[in-house]
Amino acid sequence: MGETALAGGSSSTPTPQALYPDVSCPEGLEELLSNIEVKEGGLYFERRPMSQSTDGVRGKRGYSRGLHAWEISWPLEQRGPYAVVGVATARAPLPTKHYAVLLGSNSESWGWDFGRGKLYHQTKGPGAPQYPGEQLEVPERLLVVLDMEEGTLGYAIGSTYLGTAFRGLKGRTLYPAVSAVWGQCQVRIRYLGERRGENFLSLPPVCAPHPGGYPARPGICPAMKRYLLYQ
Template sequence: MGLILSTWPRGRVDDDVPPSTTVFPLLAVPTSSRLTLTLSSSAVSAGDRRSQWSSQHCSPHFHLSPCRQKATRSPVELSSDAVRAEIGVKGGLHVWEVSWNPDHRGSHAVIGISKQDSPLHGSGYKVLIGGDSLSWGWELKTNQLWHGGKPLDCYPCEKKMLHSQATEDFGRKSSNSRHRKEPETPLVIPERVQLVLDADAGTLGFAVNGSFLGVAFRDLPAGVELFPAVSSVRGGARIELRYLNGTTRNPPALMALCGLSIIQNLGEQRLNQVDKLPLPPLLHRYLLFCF
């Protein structure tokens, strides 16, 4: 299955993307056809139970909306709080989207996955998801990966190499300062982040603005139920969960691969011309509603 992409055909973000987020295509890594299809396929219904936070696996300082897709943290001091999804997975490739306003994150804002027994509350301000051996997290403020209570590498891995180049390319450095070494600053992670869990391969990665940033964690436990999870210390932080799509370990169907190839060749600027292709109406509908 030889299709490889670093940016999938139709991003799941708003069309009006701020210039500061255009650095992410430079950090994208190629994806397999299985992942590309999963990322580019239409999202499942917003009412899917896999889009819900759990009312049982939730810190008492998180309050859920009636639909349980939004979790809001109470303004409690000296407390770290987490919430897990209602439904976890033991196999397959799955993609969730976490929406979290950058202005409402504060410090220790973490997204990732956890087992069912990972702690959901702690005293003081600290990383919870990734703060033990039962969870794996990405701290959005510092770009640091966490597991086993320890900070690991920065993520994405290529950030150190490409960040200064990217900021030059997008005009964030003046011509007089291009030869002056400047301290590295964390990337500003936008509101929407896709969490990509391949339970079959035992990997967790993240995608931003249509760009898959690569594998963040490997060797995740096999056959163990894993749940999307977040932790926060900021009062008023509102975090929304949306399950987008998933697939089994089986190879992609030939029809899906052909459809993806057509969409790729059309390009994003010509997606509205699908109905003009010399194809039967049934295939027009397939391309319009499945990608």
């Protein structure tokens, strides 16, 4: 399987690859814990108020091939500490009985605590690397980009791809995952599409940002489209 490495960005020369015509939504989120309620057929979840605990959710569909992108919608006022987005294996433990960065605290998950700009994989306590290079104010929507052909995970905000966050993921089956501590937070995950094989097809639309930084209309942002086509 190879080692899993943390990375803070990639500037390698892109080469053209194709998109695979698979734009179906995954089967939704898996309801694993009593503190998490999955709603709308698995499209979003709400965490019930529960002190001294951290809970996570995982998508029902895992990916071992192709490049995949999904959108996380997480209201700013519902985040609190330890708001983490990333991926996990089917074996990743998702509950814990204290406040913590749950996603990325073990060998079965990888996560970005985007409130503090830290990357986590088998990481506990101080020492987590900064991602990206400087602290960002993350808006309500962000993108997660999982490339299982290259074995990398990265993130995008608006029209900006932030670079590779994790490497060494090839040979695994990984699921979209989120962990949270904020009571009654409502987080939505929307699968955007997949690139694989030799056929070409654009991904479904992504909300493009207007000058105020909030989504205005459908349409994949040019920078994200370039990344998906040529990374």
